[in-house]
Amino acid sequence: MKTVDEKGTKALRNTAxxxxxxxVAARAGVSPSTVSRxxxxxxxxxxVKRNAVGAAIAELGFVxxxxxxxxxxxxTLSVGVVAPSIDSPFYGVVLRGIEEELxxxxxxxxxxxxxxxxxxxxxxxxxxxxxxxxxxxxLDGGLxxxxxxxxxxxxxxxxxxxxxxxxxxxxxHFDNIxxxxxxxxxxxxxxxxxxxxxxxxxxxxxxxxxxxxxxxALKEAGLELNPALVIPGLFHxxxxxxxxxRLLDSGERFSAIFAANDQMALGAALGLHRHSMRIxxxxxxxxxxxIAIALYSTPPLSTVRxxxxxxxxxxxxxxxxxxxxxxxxxxxxxxxFIARESTCAAVDA
Amino acid sequence: MKTVDEKGTKALRNTAxxxxxxxVAARAGVSPSTVSRxxxxxxxxxxVKRNAVGAAIAELGFVxxxxxxxxxxxxTLSVGVVAPSIDSPFYGVVLRGIEEELxxxxxxxxxxxxxxxxxxxxxxxxxxxxxxxxxxxxLDGGLxxxxxxxxxxxxxxxxxxxxxxxxxxxxxHFDNIxxxxxxxxxxxxxxxxxxxxxxxxxxxxxxxxxxxxxxxALKEAGLELNPALVIPGLFHxxxxxxxxxRLLDSGERFSAIFAANDQMALGAALGLHRHSMRIxxxxxxxxxxxIAIALYSTPPLSTVRxxxxxxxxxxxxxxxxxxxxxxxxxxxxxxxFIARESTCAAVDA
DNA sequence: CTGAAAGCGCTTACAG
DNA sequence: CTGAAAGCGCTTACAG
Numbered sequence: 213m214k215t216v217d218e219k220g221t222k223a224l225r226n227t228a229x230x231x232x233x234x235x236v237a238a239r240a241g242v243s244p245s246t247v248s249r250x251x252x253x254x255x256x257x258x259x260v261k262r263n264a265v266g267a268a269i270a271e272l273g274f275v276x277x278x279x280x281x282x283x284x285x286x287x288t289l290s291v292g293v294v295a296p297s298i299d300s301p302f303y304g305v306v307l308r309g310i311e312e313e314l315x316x317x318x319x320x321x322x323x324x325x326x327x328x329x330x331x332x333x334x335x336x337x338x339x340x341x342x343x344x345x346x347x348x349x350x351l352d353g354g355l356x357x358x359x360x361x362x363x364x365x366x367x368x369x370x371x372x373x374x375x376x377x378x379x380x381x382x383x384x385h386f387d388n389i390x391x392x393x394x395x396x397x398x399x400x401x402x403x404x405x406x407x408x409x410x411x412x413x414x415x416x417x418x419x420x421x422x423x424x425x426x427x428x429a430l431k432e433a434g435l436e437l438n439p440a441l442v443i444p445g446l447f448h449x450x451x452x453x454x455x456x457x458r459l460l461d462s463g464e465r466f467s468a469i470f471a472a473n474d475q476m477a478l479g480a481a482l483g484l485h486r487h488s489m490r491i492x493x494x495x496x497x498x499x500x501x502x503i504a505i506a507l508y509s510t511p512p513l514s515t516v517r518x519x520x521x522x523x524x525x526x527x528x529x530x531x532x533x534x535x536x537x538x539x540x541x542x543x544x545x546x547x548x549f550i551a552r553e554s555t556c557a558a559v560d561a
Numbered sequence: 562m563k564t565v566d567e568k569g570t571k572a573l574r575n576t577a578x579x580x581x582x583x584x585v586a587a588r589a590g591v592s593p594s595t596v597s598r599x600x601x602x603x604x605x606x607x608x609v610k611r612n613a614v615g616a617a618i619a620e621l622g623f624v625x626x627x628x629x630x631x632x633x634x635x636x637t638l639s640v641g642v643v644a645p646s647i648d649s650p651f652y653g654v655v656l657r658g659i660e661e662e663l664x665x666x667x668x669x670x671x672x673x674x675x676x677x678x679x680x681x682x683x684x685x686x687x688x689x690x691x692x693x694x695x696x697x698x699x700l701d702g703g704l705x706x707x708x709x710x711x712x713x714x715x716x717x718x719x720x721x722x723x724x725x726x727x728x729x730x731x732x733x734h735f736d737n738i739x740x741x742x743x744x745x746x747x748x749x750x751x752x753x754x755x756x757x758x759x760x761x762x763x764x765x766x767x768x769x770x771x772x773x774x775x776x777x778a779l780k781e782a783g784l785e786l787n788p789a790l791v792i793p794g795l796f797h798x799x800x801x802x803x804x805x806x807r808l809l810d811s812g813e814r815f816s817a818i819f820a821a822n823d824q825m826a827l828g829a830a831l832g833l834h835r836h837s838m839r840i841x842x843x844x845x846x847x848x849x850x851x852i853a854i855a856l857y858s859t860p861p862l863s864t865v866r867x868x869x870x871x872x873x874x875x876x877x878x879x880x881x882x883x884x885x886x887x888x889x890x891x892x893x894x895x896x897x898f899i900a901r902e903s904t905c906a907a908v909d910a
Numbered sequence: 911c912t913g914a915a916a917g918c919g920c921t922t923a924c925a926g
Numbered sequence: 927c928t929g930a931a932a933g934c935g936c937t938t939a940c941a942g
Binding site: 581582594597598603625626629630634635 | 919920921922
């Protein structure tokens with residue numbers, strides 16, 4: 213981290229809030245309206261005046277005040293983001309992707325946390341709207357399509373985790389079925405026949421789709437689905453740990469575990485460790501998401517990559533398109549299996 | 562995640578932006594000035610009018626528009642937060658602490674990421690100020706005291722990772738020396754005599770203080786400091802992994818490793834695993850911070866707890882005090898050693 | 911292509 | 927204790 217001193221002090225002086233649009237107008241010898249027009253490209257302005265305004269802006273170091281813009285009915289250059297949790301390994305990088313993409317365009321995110329509760333989520337949206345955000349990005353919310361549509365009547369909405377294509381409403385959705393299939397296929401190819409699956413929170417579409425992918429892969433391979441090997445989880449580490457305990461208690465035979473996300477896989481890894489079962493020698497383990505720490509778990513976790521950073525970036529880019537009045541065209545990358553060290557060939561293959 | 566439907570649609574109607582202060586004034590039969598006064602408690606208002614206003618507010622479901630407030634020179638009820646990174650396991654929960662504390666008081670955080678760069682940090686501050694935030698919380702920045710003081714002249718600042726007590730400026734700082742000492746003492750008490758230390762980024766005060774604590778504990782125990790056992794790290798997993806490789810290459814004898822943060826400890830754990838060294842049987846390992854995943858690493862990591870959530874909460878609370886014109890009184894909890902399963906008695910004790 | 915004017919929703923001296 | 931008025935910094939019809 214570099215140290216800023218003289219530089220910082222200097223920057224302090226010509227701070228954004230000093231110059232106003234009115235001062236720019238005076239300096240350029242035009243009316244405030246004209247300045248506003250060149251700023252927003254909202255009308256054709258003669259090149260002479262346009263240049264004069266440009267020069268005045270540069271000389272004064274003028275930066276439009278987003279607050280005033282917001283009040284005047286224009287854009288606030290801010291977009292609301294409601295995340296179920298701001299400090300999860302997955303949503304954290306999604307937020308980073310959003311923040312970077314947005315700030316590159318001069319926009320700021322206004323982040324609110326719904327704590328995995330739809331009522332809170334609704335409240336967050338209201339708060340954000342009262343702050344005049346130009347649009348709202350919802351990360352995996354629990355709101356119905358009807359409610360979403362209603363919001364989209366008022367301002368552009370981007371929502372992840374769902375397929376949706378209504379006016380002013382854009383859904384970003386990974387192919388979780390394919391991802392679930394990929395992970396399961398990998399295990400099957402390694403010779404595993406008894407593959408346990410730790411589900412995610414069933415209220416989450418992603419969770420059910422990954423399960424569907426697991427089932428599909430088994431079926432394609434002609435393997436029977438053993439319901440006793442499907443253990444409910446809740447997407448967090450503790451539930452992964454508990455799932456392994458249940459699995460072991462059940463006495464069912466298994467040589468591999470596929471957890472519906474990395475956090476549960478990490479919990480499962482600890483559970484196996486507690487019972488002195490080695491990964492992957494005794495049990496192969498696969499997660500989902502490829503969160504940052506997956507690379508540094510011991511052993512490094514094989515997983516399905518679903519880049520949170522990209523989700524964030526694409527969601528922000530879609531929002532930027534929408535506020536610009538253009539149609540967003542989002543194409544999410546397909547899920548990809550990442551083989552690391554938590555999987556190996558089944559011994560009883 | 563509960564599903565909201567009818568409820569959501571309803572909430573949509575009486576959205577915050579509908580009623581204005583003017584409407585409240587009309588309904589209560591008073592002037593807008595009076596409404597503003599009861600809203601802000603900025604002057605004594607007769608109880609009759611106060612009640613009338615209160616009733617009107619309730620009936621209309623009025624919520625003041627923060628944007629208008631901001632423009633009018635009042636508070637925006639928002640505070641800027643600049644974090645080196647928004648998706649790190651440590652800063653993530655700090656942000657959550659801030660968000661929860663702030664939103665409880667009706668404030669919203671405006672989060673910007675400096676990407677560990679002081680120039681970026683300066684830029685973030687400017688952006689936040691142009692957005693008229695009521696104050697700024699800086700997480701571990703690289704700005705000089707002079708620059709901070711200059712900013713504090715204009716708006717309240719809270720900064721973590723430093724001891725500072727200037728007007729309008731409040732520093733929150735954990736006792737890292739004590740924390741470093743605690744971790745090292747624990748290892749010494751277990752009989753370890755050759756304890757390696759993986760440092761943090763030296764440009765970070767925390768890093769040096771933890772090192773100082775390590776040195777102090779060795780000295781107190783009458784152990785000599787072996788410089789070859791102090792390996793530079795950068796606070797991320799990769800550097801922890803690399804540090805173990807260097808340590809092993811050096812041929813120095815060691816039975817324990819103390820990493821200046823949990824992320825490096827996790828990297829170190831992988832490094833040891835790669836060389837078939839078991840934790841804690843072959844090498845004891847201690848981290849610092851107690852990030853969420855420390856509890857689920859294999860084995861669960863012994864560490865020094867420095868609650869990021871509390872840092873966030875306290876920083877936000879201090880800011881709330883300052884914007885209210887009161888003196889913040891922050892008392893951080895002392896660091897605490899958390900013994901888990903990555904440490905055990907030295908075999909050659 | 912360009913200005914003057916009104917207005918966004920609040921706050922804050924200024925007068926009572 | 928309370929109003930009328932001006933103003934925060936911009937945008938946007940409305941007229942040319």
